[in-house]
Amino acid sequence: VTGTSTGFGRQLAELVLQKGEKVVATARRPSVLDDLVSKYPSNRLLVLKVDVNVPQDIIDAFAATKDKFGRLDVVLNNAAYVVMGELEAVPEEEARKLFDTNFWGAICVSREAVKFFREVNAPGVGGRLLQNSSIAGIIGREGMTYYVASKHALEGASKCLAAELDPAWNIKVTIIEPGSFHT
Template sequence: MIPRVWLITGASTGLGRALTELILEKDEVAIATVRSPPVLDDLVQKYPSTRLLVLQLDVNKEEQIIDAFSRAKAAFGRVDIVVNNAGMGEIGEVETTDEGKGRALLETNFWGALHVTKEAIRFFRDENPVGAGGRLLQMSSYLGVVGLPGTGFYAAAKFALEGMTETLAAEIDPKWNIKVTSLVPGWIRSAMAPRLTWPPEHPAYAANPSLPTTALRNGSLDDVVTWKDTRRSAEVFYKAASLSDPPLHLLVGKDAIEATRRKIASLAEEVDKYEVWSEGLEE
């Protein structure tokens, strides 16, 4: 089989790094994009340029996104799979989170991901060999399905990514042979979590120690999160890229699945309870 060509954003650490390593071990081709290319020097020394291309890419800079795809085509002639993985985290109550930090998160996690998405779709359709198409794997989160205390801006970005991805999948022409999957994992061990810091606590929240975010502030994520292994999670996402008929949403992890099922049940209950309010509204 001809090795597939993957382009992965945010490949410096965590899941992006693990997936890059797995792709290379599988004798496929990885275009690993990072903000600081030297962080992958160990892989560059290990693999030839015919297998690994490391590119500088800040997803907040559209010209760098376009350049990355252009250099990918110059090096390999095509891109088969794009993993839209780059992102950042933020923690804090909606009321206490610094709005500047919230906007920066949305710029990266939604607008940056959107710009990668648009260039990936264009490239699959217009630059790849006719009919080859491609696969777009969007790194979402179950926090894009279920909002949890302390994750308001991160959840907002992932909810937006979920909505955009679902809409995009309904818009593209099937003859382009482009398949889109939103990866919806639970908590995966990464370099992001240790860097999260809480904003100053609002006294109104501090007054009630039973509030979810108050308890989180006084403990740690390890108290409430069951972490999933980064490498094994990468193997699941790698497997998803080989499905002939991939799902639009792929939930990964029991925490993601259980939280989503609770959300579905609660939503269905509310719909049933208030359905009668919609009677007689049609003109």
């Protein structure tokens, strides 16, 4: 799970752990997950420092997951953030940083996830790639131009990826489109 510091990522990581499953929780500041580390055993929880804007962090996280658990069934691309502002009001540098995280970060994680599901998991086991998008990526929302655009791009890329995958690999791509939540 990327982006487990707060919001959906944090809530999902906790829920999955409560259900007795194993979790690899990634965050730019892993210390914010210290309460989970003290609550759950290390054979069920692996916390890793990952900035989805740093490709080597992503590669290292998948390698650490392989070393720790030997397999991976589900990846949730969750790391993202919102910049509020109209198209002309948001500085280009800020908009590009948002796209780097919300779109390119998710794409880099997706590449590594597909590779792991295909090459590390046993043949035919595959895996499920969950893309945490937003209903805003479909319907648009004023004042959120760049966030909406990043989620729309993620939706399109995810649909293409799903169509490109060989069915024999048993890799599924699911787009999640939550509405507005206070996270």
